[in-house]
Amino acid sequence: MxxxxxxxxxxxxxxxxxxxxxxxxxxxxxxxxxxxxxxxxxxxxxxxxxxxxxxxxVHPDNRITQPLKRITNKFQPISWDEALSLICDSLKVIFEEAGPEAVGVISSARATNEDNYAAQKFARAVLKTNNIDHCARICHSPTVAGLKQTLGSGAMTNSAKDIYDTDLIVVIGADPTENHSILGGHIVDAHLKGTPLIVIDPRETRLAKMADMHVQLKPGSNIALINAMLHTIIAQQWHNQSFIEQRCEGFEALASNVEKLTPESVEPITGVSAELVRKVAKAYSQTKSAMIFYGMGITQFVSGTQSVIALADLALVCGQIGRPGTGINPLRGQNNVQGACDMGCLPNVYPGYQAADAADVQHKFSQCWGGEVAEGPG
Missing domain, CATH: 2.20.25.90 (ADC-like domains)
Structure with a gap:
């Protein structure tokens, strides 16, 4: 047979x-x-x-398939009913002693949207706490915060297929050939077919070795470099004035903030020559369409959110957004970081990035879920 x-x-x-x-x-x-x-x-x-x-x-012999309880220093199998009862009893004791703010839920960027939605609903509607989080806290929560503030949504602005439709690829703080290998391969392929490539990274990555320009800045100097590029673009009038007038707010304040941040002034901070800063600024601003890809070399700093905002400002000032082959595109680490964030597995937002401390949002979810919800952010 x-x-x-x-x-x-x-x-x-x-x-x-x-x-x-x-x-x-x-x-x-x-x-x-x-x-x-x-x-x-x-x-x-x-x-x-x-x-x-x-x-x-999915098929290792030692995969855990049922609840285990530590009994006399060894884990012993128990039933699901017993496990759930033990968990509930433990939570009740904690609530009585310290209140709902003493507990929290860790969700997963490898779980489905449905599971992540259920996890944050359990935290807010059952445990009555906004203490819900997942691994985006140490990778791309600055992306969520920075892009939400500047663009209204913390997600890639373009499809990955646009790699083959752009006139310039900029990779900053990431090595896609190592961590996002298939997408990195598309970048290599597009570059070999003639698309110019700029890599901004302290390391000499695979892409840096083949790039048209490698900007080898000092670690942690991303904002200084981007501000110097913004200064150059505005001073040389390379910015997209019509796009700014139609689509953007706060340009005058930004221009004022970077007015004195010349490429020469940030050379000691970035370690990048003023000449190279001007070359990169001109290439990005004067190209018909340019895509920015970035990773945790941008986000994993105390200034990670500000770095993301700076990149978004760069794209907006040059009008390099809202068209095929443009945009600012974060490279997510795990397979559903985006979905876990969208579903509200963060201490400060509900699903759809609705503020957890907003009274109208709390009322809406309270009505929808049929019970009171937590008030303060987690």
């Missing part, structure tokens, strides 16, 4: 690129193989080594 297998189409569970994979499953529902989706718009029939191997984590 020949055992037949079926193909299940899904998304790679590793990074934020979202490559399409096919899982081969035998008649006993056991994973037997992985292959790329040939027609997937992002991965285009390719997978990196992580995509080829990560799905096999």
């Amino acid at each position: 020949i055992m037949t297998s079926s193909i299940v189409k899904t998304i790679c569970p590793f990074c934020g690129v979202g490559c399409g994979i096919c899982l081969k499953v035998d008649g006993q529902q056991k994973l037997t193989g992985v292959e790329p989706q040939a027609s997937h718009p992002i991965s285009r029939g390719k997978l990196c080594e992580k995509g080829w191997s990560t799905a096999y984590a």
Whole structure:
């Protein structure tokens, strides 16, 4: 007898690129193989080594499949009913002693939107606390905050396929060939086909070695460099005045803030020559369409949110947003960082980035969920 297998189409569970994979499953529902989706718009029939191997984590012999309780220094299996009762009793004791603010929920950027929505609803509607968070706290929460403040939404502004439609690619604080390999491969491919590439990074990454310009700034000097570029663009009148007048607010205040931040003035801070700063500023502002990709080399600083805001300001001043092949595009670390943030798994916002401390938002969710919710941010 020949055992037949079926193909299940899904998304790679590793990074934020979202490559399409096919899982081969035998008649006993056991994973037997992985292959790329040939027609997937992002991965285009390719997978990196992580995509080829990560799905096999569903079948290790030591995977935990039932609740375990520590009994005399060893974990022993218990029933789900017993586990849930123990958890509830423990939470009640904590509530009685210290109140709901003494508990919190950690969600997951590897979980589905549905699971993340349920986690934050459980925290707010059941536990009565806004103490809900996930790994974006140490990777891309500055993206959520910075892009929400400047653009209204903390997400990529363009599709990854625009890599092949842009006239210039700028990569700052990221190495996509290492951490987002398929997308990094698209950047390499586009560059080899003639698209200019600028890499802004203290490290000499794979992309930096092949870039038209590598801006090797000192670690932590991102804002100083971007401000010097903004100064140059505005002083040389390379900015997109019509776009600014139609779409932007606060340009005069920005121009005033960077008025004295010449490329020469930030040379000691950034370690980048004034000449190179001007070259990069001219290339980005005078190109018909330019895409910015950035990663945790931008966000993982105490000034991470301000760095994201600075990048957004750069794109807005030059009008490099709202068209194919433009925009500011964060590269997410885990496969559903974006979804976990969108679902409200953050201490200061509900689903859809609605402020957790806003009375009207609290009232809306209280009505929807049929009960009181927490008032102060987590």
